[in-house]
Amino acid sequence: xxxxxxxxxxxxxxxxxxxxxxxxxxxxxxxxxxxxxxxxxxxxxxxxxxxxxxxxxxxxxxxxxxxxxxxxxxxxxxxxxxxxxxxxxxxxxxxxxxxxxxxxxxxxxxxxxxxxxxxxxxxxxxxxxxxxxxxxxxxxxxxxxxxxxxxxxxxxxxxxxxxxxxxxx
Amino acid sequence: xxxxxxxxxxxxxxxxxxxxxxxxxxxxxxxxxxxxxxxxxxxxxxxxxxxxxxxxxxxxxxxxxxxxxxxxxxxxxxxxxxxxxxxxxxxxxxxxxxxxxxxxxxxxxxxxxxxxxxxxxxxxxxxxxxxxxxxxxxxxxxxxxxxxxxxxxxxxx
Numbered sequence: 001x002x003x004x005x006x007x008x009x010x011x012x013x014x015x016x017x018x019x020x021x022x023x024x025x026x027x028x029x030x031x032x033x034x035x036x037x038x039x040x041x042x043x044x045x046x047x048x049x050x051x052x053x054x055x056x057x058x059x060x061x062x063x064x065x066x067x068x069x070x071x072x073x074x075x076x077x078x079x080x081x082x083x084x085x086x087x088x089x090x091x092x093x094x095x096x097x098x099x100x101x102x103x104x105x106x107x108x109x110x111x112x113x114x115x116x117x118x119x120x121x122x123x124x125x126x127x128x129x130x131x132x133x134x135x136x137x138x139x140x141x142x143x144x145x146x147x148x149x150x151x152x153x154x155x156x157x158x159x160x161x162x163x164x165x166x167x168x169x
Numbered sequence: 170x171x172x173x174x175x176x177x178x179x180x181x182x183x184x185x186x187x188x189x190x191x192x193x194x195x196x197x198x199x200x201x202x203x204x205x206x207x208x209x210x211x212x213x214x215x216x217x218x219x220x221x222x223x224x225x226x227x228x229x230x231x232x233x234x235x236x237x238x239x240x241x242x243x244x245x246x247x248x249x250x251x252x253x254x255x256x257x258x259x260x261x262x263x264x265x266x267x268x269x270x271x272x273x274x275x276x277x278x279x280x281x282x283x284x285x286x287x288x289x290x291x292x293x294x295x296x297x298x299x300x301x302x303x304x305x306x307x308x309x310x311x312x313x314x315x316x317x318x319x320x321x322x323x324x325x326x
Contacts, residue, residue, distance in 0.1 A: 110241020127239035137204040137213065142239050164239055164246065165298065165313035168258065168289045 029154075030113045033122055033147055036154045037108050040065045047103040048133070059094035063087050065156055067148060072159045075141060081161075102133030108143075120149035125162065140164075196221055197325060200236060200245060206300030206310055207247050210234070210276055211324075219245070223323035229253075229296060236321040237298060245321060246311060248298035249276070254317075258297050259288040265299075277301045289314065296320065 023031065043062045072084040084090050097104065111126040124145045131138040146158035172178050193199060197218040202211045211217065211234070219236040229235060229250050236245040252258040257268050263279035265272040266288075280303040291297065294317040300310060 109243040110239065112240055125240050127241065127244045129244060140239065140244055163313075164311060165237070165315050167313040168285050168297070169287055 029115055029122065029149070033113050033124060033154050034111060036065065036147070037111060037124065037126070037145075040156070041106050041108050045105040046098055048098060048100075055095045055098045058098060059091045062094050063091045066090060067150070067155045067157045070157060070159075073161060074143075074159065075161045076139075104130065104132050106130040122147050122154075198236070198242065198321065200247065200324075202247055206302050206305065207234070207249075208302045210249075210301045211247060217247075218325040219322045220325050221322040224320065229317070229320055229323070234324045235298065236324070237315050238319045238321055242321060246298070247324070248300055248312065250296050250320075251299050252291060252297035254291050254293050254295055257288050257290045260285045263303065277303050280304055280307075283307045294318070 027035070040062075043058070043065060046058055066087060068087050070084070070087055070090055072082075072090065074082050074084075076082060084093055107129045108126040109129060111124055113122060113124050115122045124147060126143055126145070128141050128143045129138050130141075142162040142164050144160050144162050145156050147154050148157050149155075172181075198221055200217050200219055202213060202215040202217065205213055223233075231250055231253055233250045235248065235250060236242075237248055238245055251265055251272070251274075252267055257266075259266045260283050263281045263283045265274060283303055284307075289297075291314065295314050296317065297313065298315055299312040302310070
């Protein structure tokens with residue numbers, strides 16, 4: 001009885017280990033999208049820099065996560081909606097953001113990935129927690145990303161804000 | 170906790186870890202308040218626990234301070250329930266109106282700039298949640314209608 005339990009437990013451990021190794025070697029679309037979003041949040045986090053080359057490098061790294069036709073619609077802490085259309089506008093916004101304030105950090109939490117019926121498209125909903133240096137409280141918003149698979153990997157095509165609660169006018 | 174018998178000590182330590190895991194994962198969810206929207210009742214930085222079982226047998230009541238999820242439980246809104254399913258809700262010159270009657274709210278101050286243009290009748294699973302800090306600009310304050318499924322539980326203290 002004891003021997004059987006040990007064998008069963010060992011088999012369970014081996015099966016779990018095999019599954020983990022398989023997941024790492026052959027990640028599915030969802031795992032790849034989650035990894036891309038993690039890298040995107042790291043790229044969007046920056047410290048203030050006065051060196052133009054550093055700013056350009058960081059901005060270029062960030063825009064690499066987006067398609068050419070990226071559409072971003074973000075609601076800022078003051079409730080003002082801001083729209084960014086296309087990679088050049090995003091790069092410009094990323095560069096100017098680095099010259100203002102003392103830095104910026106963003107994290108994506110509780111990510112829900114919904115793979116599309118069509119291969120190579122998906123949408124993700126997440127809680128974005130962003131904070132500018134010196135700001136007492138973080139800015140929290142639900143964001144929805146439309147992502148597309150390209151040769152170089154998954155890229156973000158659209159970002160829009162989803163209201164956390166339904167406002168009564 | 171630490172005894173002479175290492176085996177018993179190990180069993181006690183493991184049991185304690187399991188109990189803590191179960192309690193803080195499935196019963197009392199630890200939260201830290203960030204922001205000023207629930208002041209003066211809950212200050213920025215305060216630590217609290219949300220009882221996930223508080224609405225297992227009962228429905229949320231008016232006045233309950235509850236955790237409301239965004240897309241998951243890592244980040245939550247801490248708000249007070251003001252209006253219940255089936256009620257008609259509006260704010261007139263800072264005073265909450267439930268079914269056309271003013272609601273007494275001793276936990277907050279009246280801010281006459283808070284006014285809704287319309288009255289909203291809530292659905293069978295809808296609640297209106299608002300923070301206690303009405304001195305804030307109405308447009309900077311996250312408040313409104315949430316579905317029952319997004320209410321995690323009631324704060325413990």
